[in-house]
Amino acid sequence: MKKYSFQNDYSELCHPELLDALILAKNEQNSGYGLDSHTENAKRLIQAKLESDNCDIHFVTGGTQANATVISHILRPYEAVLACESGHINVHETGAIEATGHKVYTAPGQDGKLTPEDIENALKVHIDEHMVKIGMVYISQSTEVGTVYSVAELKALFEACKKNNLYLYIDGARLSSGLAASDVEFNMLKDLCDVMYIGGTKIGMLSGEAIVIFNDQLKPWFRHQIKNKGAMLAKGFVIGIQFEAAFKEDLYFKMGQHENELARYLSEEIKKLDIPLLSESPTNQIFPIFNKDQVTALKELYDFELWGEVEDNIAIRFVTSWATSKEACVELIEDIKTIITR
Amino acid sequence: MKKYSFQNDYSELCHPELLDALILAKNEQNSGYGLDSHTENAKRLIQAKLESDNCDIHFVTGGTQANATVISHILRPYEAVLACESGHINVHETGAIEATGHKVYTAPGQDGKLTPEDIENALKVHIDEHMVKIGMVYISQSTEVGTVYSVAELKALFEACKKNNLYLYIDGARLSSGLAASDVEFNMLKDLCDVMYIGGTKIGMLSGEAIVIFNDQLKPWFRHQIKNKGAMLAKGFVIGIQFEAAFKEDLYFKMGQHENELARYLSEEIKKLDIPLLSESPTNQIFPIFNKDQVTALKELYDFELWGEVEDNIAIRFVTSWATSKEACVELIEDIKTIITR
């Protein structure tokens, strides 16, 4: 029996406030397919935080599903999506985007992020009908390696997209943590992309992601698209209730702040111990590098992911979640101290 | 404010015992992607009820998703699935099966059911490479119009499939109700089809369907297929916990019995009032026929679906759910009496 799992941010059922909201609704009868009043209210609450009543919001169950549904809604058959090589759709979705008929064209990027130059370079080589047409750009906030885009970076990307008739889509699987770590405010997002999804699964919901469509051109028939992709939930209200509770006050944002604070605590303490970090991540994923014996010793006490070899050592990943306590983190640091001084 | 909704069987959150099981797990950390102990246990419990430890079980979120995932796993690109014209995959999935590249070839069937003759007829006309190859047969138990297959009927269908090298797949969105209304026992199903799914969403779960693969040939790589179709849940344990609770004892089966009993009560009382029924349905969907004024009056009190016009009258659909009370049904009958005697 391990002490604690830093494996990921979806090991726990859901945040107590969300569970309470669900329990409160246990005797209700609600309309199906997201046409219920909770879902309606959740949409209004999100719009209020976005300071925009001119966006369409749809709830689906998971991130891969959200990505496949949005991307195949936007693209024409001969179009590809540009992503960073480390992008989730390129690496960890088992070809789900290609299964909808579209190439994921990649740029190396830097620190898990794309730049306007990556866009220009991709367009420069796709010049005729023998190659795919780049139709949109996919980015993640926070990224798959824990980094974040700044407002300036997002602005530059969105401008590059608009200049070149591309749609910009933000995968917000870890948006809460990304917002807490960057200068991007939630209400700025409406001016920084065409579509995004607000991740719920990785920030304290049973499951659920909110797809937000800002661009009018992409709004029509999206419910048809959701159903066509097998992503329409009969009991849509289960997700609606959770987003309602998360956005009623600031719970959605506080959970990300909590995660990041604990991750920052961990990375600062680890640095004090002269243990190197693979990257400077301001979000809830950090990547310390230990030698193999240390990793083995740690594995006996904790769950975490092995990230990759760094020369003779191993980078591992600690993820903090909304449910992680300061106590668990303090204990982890104590255990690390013990292990490295053996 | 309406008195009650007989609109469908997925208006309520979930059965109290399932909610309790979820609450009980609220402080746990579980492995992701269905690799947790609850999911493992749920599988063992289902296998025990099936009296088979030689079947693979996978949990996904919804029925359309289950259908698209299973069917595109079984078929080769040039193959089609044979379904009844009224089949869910043909009518109500917004082309989700075709989106995976496959034709849904239909036979008219009878009472929502296919017969071995339908299979033989379909094969007879698909004789060369200018037409799709029929690769599998899709049926629903209970069917979309509330009817059920008997053991003898399933046996005959499965034999016809095996004789012709076809796979038989049972959509069990309403399997609980279907089992309660037929002579088919749960443990017989392992010998009556190649794959099926055990519906959870429509019988008291937040969401969740259990795909059961009996045929060894169809087992390999199914987790890859699930992920490829965007159907792999990060918090798979949320579904695992519910199936664990539903199959620990006989809850899964009792919910269907409850539904059918109330539906039978409704249909018997309605017949006593000389109100015709569109069909003889032994399951939790019944289809009484009222005149338009009566429907209007009923609509003021209750939610239900308009099914179709029958000459000058209207067939409507009442669905009973695991949560429907006898009291609500008695009240409905009283209100019908009042309305028809106005």
Added chain:
Amino acid sequence: MKKYSFQNDYSELCHPELLDALILAKNEQNSGYGLDSHTENAKRLIQAKLESDNCDIHFVTGGTQANATVISHILRPYEAVLACESGHINVHETGAIEATGHKVYTAPGQDGKLTPEDIENALKVHIDEHMVKIGMVYISQSTEVGTVYSVAELKALFEACKKNNLYLYIDGARLSSGLAASDVEFNMLKDLCDVMYIGGTKIGMLSGEAIVIFNDQLKPWFRHQIKNKGAMLAKGFVIGIQFEAAFKEDLYFKMGQHENELARYLSEEIKKLDIPLLSESPTNQIFPIFNKDQVTALKELYDFELWGEVEDNIAIRFVTSWATSKEACVELIEDIKTIITR
């Protein structure tokens, strides 16, 4: 060794004038991918006959390819194409349309033809996101059973499409024969549909179909779409040269007239012999009904297709081609006379 084949209209290499045109080009170097001067000229000649310089023309190799390329260019993922049950895309393309992700939704039609009522009926039942959205209508001229649409019928269909925001697409695999048998003039077609293809393979070309896009909305990026569907020919000029020769004068139209005249001769002579015809076809396919012994005797002398059983007898199909001679037809009639009087 049989005397002659009435099996289909693509048994012979190509019309001598087209072969001469190819031979004439044997020492040329031409640009690839249809960017050569022959192809350009062919387009201008077709536009001249259409009396329209405002249409885009693209050449591909075959009919199924043309259909899959056009239909998947027009439709969005959740959209279906409405076709007659007997439509080629529904029956004889081995699921090629579904392979691009789209449902072929069918109406029974009459004599192989759709009516505005079929469109209205299809739209009436597709009312929400649980069913596919009808996005376009597919018809064939001439149809798969040899019938033709009149100008009035096409006009009514196109109006019904425009009223309902649907695209109308005409499969012209046998357009030459269809034009020769109807009151539809070639230059009227620009006002009677959004897209069509002018069939070449079945009217004297080695292979080749000309897709004509009238609707401006459907024009952009079509070359990308062609390549994406594997339908872009490196030596596009081979098709360009043939269409150039066929449309330089009236060869394309004369071949269809020739076919129809011989088919009319055959059907009139057959009627004189009191042999029934399955249908009144004014085009190059006719369907006489013989008893089984007669069919057996005929099969010793000629190739033709068995079309279907009609009570105890068999309907067969005779197809005349651009290459069929009057002599072959006279001989066939003589042989029929001999056989039926045995």
Added chain:
Amino acid sequence: MKKYSFQNDYSELCHPELLDALILAKNEQNSGYGLDSHTENAKRLIQAKLESDNCDIHFVTGGTQANATVISHILRPYEAVLACESGHINVHETGAIEATGHKVYTAPGQDGKLTPEDIENALKVHIDEHMVKIGMVYISQSTEVGTVYSVAELKALFEACKKNNLYLYIDGARLSSGLAASDVEFNMLKDLCDVMYIGGTKIGMLSGEAIVIFNDQLKPWFRHQIKNKGAMLAKGFVIGIQFEAAFKEDLYFKMGQHENELARYLSEEIKKLDIPLLSESPTNQIFPIFNKDQVTALKELYDFELWGEVEDNIAIRFVTSWATSKEACVELIEDIKTIITR
């Protein structure tokens, strides 16, 4: 008016012997869909040269079509094809493979070629169901950059594939040139891959590629697959006649030898002029590097492709074809001499 085009190897109609074979058949009636005697004979002739009567052969029209048809026949939905970054399916098919639902996973390779290490490395990172399963390997002989695999290299690749349960597929768009430049004999290919296609379009045919299936597991239902992908030609005999003529004697192989000889002449003469070559290509594509003024001057006299910038200079591509004459090459060298000495 340019003197000559070295743009590609598909600028000319077809080899005179193939044209003669077509002309000879102009008065025949042949069965449709490749079920004619010419096609049968062509298959037997190819089998004889392969010294194998245990392979299935199918003719299609073009290379992208062949690739999409073969690859989507082999792979299951969650599987990807491994290709070299420079592979035709990755770069120049406008997403045609992805349009059939499959990811093209790439390795950098070397000189346009994959190694067993590339295969091992790809397998090493694709370890669970969150990533695609590598299902097959795609290579080209000759490659897109003019290089060739040796027997030893192909053997090593095929062994790596068999060891890892992968299928090996050879794109032989330029197989004739590839064979003439390597130690691979045509009859060895049956033991060096699972499937390949013998390119016709780029070696003197109007169009046409012969897919050869050696692996028994991949043989069944391939005609269905061809039709499903819109790749079945009504007048299949047009391709059959050409392959019959090309393989009756050694024409198919001689054309590649001719191309390579002229390309070798060009590259040797160019080297004598101290003009650098981008790579050592033994096949019919060579890549000399000129300065910009020289390229401009050459462009006035000849057509050829600009391949890429090399510092301040430009690499261009000269392609020799079956139709290229020694005289044209001598003249080109003379013109180059004049230009570089200006």
